[in-house]
Amino acid sequence: MKTLLPTSTAGSLPKPSWLAEPETLWSPWKLEGDTLAEGKQDALRASLHEQQLAGIDIVSDGEQTRQHFVTTFIEHLSGVDFEHRKTVKIRDRYDASVPTVVGPVARQKPVFVEDARFLRQQTDQPIKWALPGPMTMIDTLYDDHYKSREKLAWEFAKILNQEARELEAAGVDIIQFDEPAFNVFFEEVNDWGIAALERAIEGLKCETVVHICYGYGIKANTDWKKTLGSEWRQYEEVFPRLQQSSIDMISLECHNSRVPIELLELIRGKKVMVGAIDVATNTIETPEEVADTLRAALQYVDADKLYPCTNCGMAPLSRAVARAKLQALSAGAQIVRQELLSR
Template structure:
């Protein structure tokens, strides 16, 4: 990417209403069989087009072909029983009924590789693809087999690495691992979480990113945020270790969050995807608000390492709101780009 301040999104974008129920996570598909395959590809094309019209530089699939950022990957693995469910605490925040790990986990076939090849055929722009991180994967399951969070994370890291290598071969330029769990389980992050993430990126030549946020704009997350006080310093726990890791890009939540911006100093030298769009609000940012967030970040990130982005995925938002937010992101980045070049 030669352009300074290249824009991108952190993850999902809303799906069209003919494909899935709008404004909800886990929305069931409205199509079946061959129609579903074609419908997903049409949605992927549409999502790409909307990113391009909005001026997004590093494009993605908008996660149009998956129901959920973690579970869709797990559904394609062996060793996890989706019929056998247990209630577990997700990220120490809310209870959920989850599938059970019943045997050794394996990846019999690629999960997103065909989708990535399809996206690659549609554009020459850089492509970013998101995968769930090992720690966030184990946090959405009941483990009746390994009986060890760390062991299961290492197994998932191996399978993620297989997928990531094939995504790279399909033409993906940046592979992002989503690790919201890094904002919760600090001891595990430092004991083995970052190491498991490095296992997942082993041997990759494309760029790699880790996305650590405070979650979608769903009630369980917004309620949790209200308990975090006037300063959110969770990044302080994981950033020093990530700064020393082999991950190329750190993606974080900035706009409308109570994250002290000087924490970005802790990953000095890394590329930083700065979340300048609030995904927990339907209020569309002004370009100037976006620019203001980026200017603050530039105190701690060199301009050639700053990637303006969204705080998190936008799947639960209305499509027009998400679209307008993407336009605001591009316009805000353009303001700051102009200031830097003058």
């Protein structure tokens, strides 16, 4: 029997302090060589165990084997030079030193497939794997070759499709594409961004998700949010076209955000991963707060299509805070599940 309101995380979970610097994005590894490979697997097991103890239904690797949700994938591609870096504005928000595209981009070999296979061996639960979306990938690079955001996005879409097909074959049940850039470049999203995403999921039989959030709880993002006014209506620009797309599920930020909940009406019919945990604060939600967010979403999302989730990844948080937040997510979902089943 299918679980009602199955819980999951949007992506990253904190890494153990013996593997990488805690509460830091892009934290360098503390191990190397074979010890690092073993350490990553141990961290993946620990992350999985914490999700299971918290009662999470759809589990992930917690992104334990990668330093960053976009860059780690790009590091494995040819045509990108990590030595020659340029400073660009990421998502029109903050400056970052990024690698340069110097030639045709290509995937020489699978990037995450072995890790996914390893996760699959550890559990019988449904597993979800996150990949960067094409538009967010191009936003994290300086392009000195294609000279066209759209052309580069299509190349990345083809590469992502190769990886996604192999992840599916390795036993992944849900593949998520992280596209925070969809909250910024609205014209491009509607012109070719969603089409590029559809190219990335071509031929997949597993479920597919696009995750669109307002970013990790880092200063550049929280500062940006302060400029967005009393209502965040960014989703309004892209939801109508996403509702028509072939992507199965849409993951979004709800709790403690100023997103008007009625915008969910625009994606009626899609499965929705509702962010009910704020990743930009160390305050632990109560189960009742989580339940309130889910009840509000249920006005616009059918119960069998609602997937309680975190707003974004939790890599910058401490393990104790992340653990407590996962427990709150589970407990809050259980409250609403009981209400629905007793009707």
